Amino acid sequence: MALLDRITEKILKQIDGAGFKQEGAYNLRHNGIALCHGDSEHIKIKKKEDKPGIDVYIDGRTKGEQVHIPVVVDASGMTDVVYNDFFVEEGAEVTIVAGCGIHNSGCNESRHDGIHTFHVGKGANVRYEEKHYGEGEGSGARVLNPVTKIILEEDAIFTLDTAQIKGVDSTQRETDVVLGKNARLYVMEKLMTHDNQTAESNMEVQLNGEGSSAQIVSRSVAKGNSRQVFHPKAVGNAGCHAHVQCDSIIMDHAEVSSIPEINARHLDAAIVHEAAIGRINDEQLVKLRTLGMSEEEAEGVIVEAFLN
Amino acid sequence: MALLDRITEKILKQIDGAGFKQEGAYNLRHNGIALCHGDSEHIKIKKKEDKPGIDVYIDGRTKGEQVHIPVVVDASGMTDVVYNDFFVEEGAEVTIVAGCGIHNSGCNESRHDGIHTFHVGKGANVRYEEKHYGEGEGSGARVLNPVTKIILEEDAIFTLDTAQIKGVDSTQRETDVVLGKNARLYVMEKLMTHDNQTAESNMEVQLNGEGSSAQIVSRSVAKGNSRQVFHPKAVGNAGCHAHVQCDSIIMDHAEVSSIPEINARHLDAAIVHEAAIGRINDEQLVKLRTLGMSEEEAEGVIVEAFLN
Structure with a gap:
């Protein structure tokens, strides 16, 4: 079992809520190198030969298993680009826990670009969790640019649960999903920016299959001078249902732009979209302050409740 | 009093619901020329010297008066570009009835581009009605590209009621609104396309003044192989409220894209947006058919109710 240093342990706690263990199928990428890795009976992880990254093979007998593939970058000035492909066989049921944490204590930009492609077979059910986090006292920026491609065959179900917790100076998210017959997509995106951070999230969902459906919920909080731009796109090319909902709270001098x-x-x-941008709920704020909280504490409670 | 021909009379009935009369302040533009025109005590219409179009001066004592400025194009192959400016003084209350009808019985494109600018003074209240309509057995296209600019000073109120009834082969609408302190904007846009028609509507609303508000409702029906694109944009630069709602019904092989x-x-x-695209309400259809209507009749009733 690989020994992990204190910073890596600390970051893993932030990005892997279920708890990272060197058990079953897992792969820990640290500063661009696989620090440790394991397979299970039904899930095999293979290092790519032609470029950085892994191929994850999930066979059809996989039921309720988890794969953990966290990424930690703690070298200042590093750009880590990784290509991960997931091949999920017909009928498999799996939870993939990804996530990336950057600890930058230097003055150069640290960046991670994860390009993830999911090939999801007939009737398979995938839950993909991804947490993004930045920390470190250095002045160097912490940059995360994830690209996520999802191809869903007939009756496949995909749940994308993604959260940018804090500390990420700049992010550009690109998500593309193609849905086959009766395939279902659920997206829950949570994003919090502060200080001078910028975040842009582009998502394109192509509902190609008859009976396919998508439910996309995006919730964000923008504090300080941060800037957020959302551009979710749902295209109905067949008899299908889609519901897109973007809600944002702005605080301080932040700016949010929502372009669904x-x-x-x-x-x-049948496609429906709803978006709302506004300030924190004043009534809730007054109520919590009446209970003895400071303004800051009360705001914290409301923001947390909104994002969860 | 100018005598109007049968085609002009017929088109005026379509685009001027209140009924066009050669009374009070009015200006009828026909194939690029002012066919008749009149002033009232409080409203003066002056022909522009430097380019085609009119300047309409509405003084502050105007209360509840109407100005009618319809445009009729019935020459095939004609492109009519007109610049109309409206100067509405502090405190005026006025209804401006515009609208354009094209009768094209030839094989060349007939086009009208109306560039309208509204300078609305403090506390003035303007209702602007605009109907667009095309007809004629010719194969030449009927094209309408209106540009509408609205500048609202403190406490001004502007109601924009715009409808494209039918027969317009191609339209590109550009609407820009700037709101001052406590200014209020109400927009009701109705659009119906059929056959191979295309319609694009871009609207940008800048809420610059503290306490300003905008309410934008867009309803459209796309039939045949027609294509519609909506791109309303609301920018809150001050403490303000905006609500944007776009609802569309698609029929046959039509396509609607809504990009708020x-x-x-x-x-x-505080800005809220809602959009929905879907097919005609099946339950309503069944109910009306039970009452003895044909499918076509029932659809007609539902579409009309939706647009009104």
Whole structure:
């Protein structure tokens, strides 16, 4: 079993809520190198030969198993680009826990670009959890640019649960999903920015299969002078349902821009979008302050409740 | 009093619901020329010297008066570009009835580009009605590209009621609104496209003044192989409220794309957007058919109710 240093342990606690253990199928990437890795009976992880990254093979008999593939970057000035491919066989049921934490105590930018592609077979059910986190007293920026591609075959179900907790100076998220017949997508995106951080999230969901559906919920809080831009796009090319909801709280001098796009190209495509941007709920704030909380504490409670 | 021909009379009935009369302040533009025009005590219409179009001066004592400025194009192959400016003084209350109808019985494109600018003084209240309509058995396209700029000073109120009834082959609408302190904007946009028509509507609303508000409702029906794109944008630069709602019904092989953008740049900017695209309500259809209507009749009733 690989020994992990204190910083790595601390970051893993932030990005892997279920708790990272060197058991079953796992792969810990540290400063661009696989620090430790394991397979299970049904899940095999293979290092790519042609470029950095791994291929994860999840066979059809996988039921309720977890794969943990966290990434830690603690070298200042490092750019880590990784390509991870997931091949999920027909009927598999799996939870993939990813996430990336950057500890930057230097003055140079540390960056991680994770390009993840999911090939999800007929009727398979995948839950993908991804947490992004930055820390470190250095002035160097912590940058995360994830690219996520998801291809869902007939009856496949995919749940994308993604959260940017804090400390990420700049992020550019790109998510593309293609849904086959009766496939279902659930997205829960949570994002918190503060200080001078910027975040942009682009998502394109192509509902190609008859009976496919997508439910996308995005919740964000922008504090300080931070800037957020959301551009979710749902395209209905068949009889399908999609519901996109973006809610944002702005605080201080922050700015949020929400540009959803819904595009119905089929008579039986039903697509709904809702977005709201506003300040923190004043009534809740007053109530919590009446209970003895400081303004800051009360705001913290409301923000946490909103994001969870 | 100018005598109007049969086609002009017929088109005026479509685009001027209140009924066009050569009374009070009015200006009828026909194939690029002012066919008749009149002033009232409080409203003066002056022909522009430097380019085609009119300046309409509405003084502060105007209360409840109407100005009618319809445009009729019935020459095939004509492109009519007109610049109309409206100067509405502090405290005026006025209804401006515009609208454009194209009768094209030839094989060349007939086009009208109306560039309208509204300078609305303190506390003035303007209702602007605009209907667009096309007809004629010719194969030449009927094209309408309106540009509408609205500048609202403190406490001004502007109601924009715009409808594209039918027969317009191609439209590109550009609407820009700037709101001062406590200014209020109400927009009701109705759009119906059929056959191979295309419609694009871009709207940018800048809420610059403290206490300003905007309520934008867009309803559209796309039939045949028609294509519609909506891009309303609301930017909150001060403590303000905005609500944008776009609802569309698609029929046959039509396509609708809705790309609203809400951008909050101030802590007290509260902006909400809702959009929905879907097919005609099946339950209503069944109910009306039970009452003895044909499918076509039932659809007609539902579409009309939705747009009104």
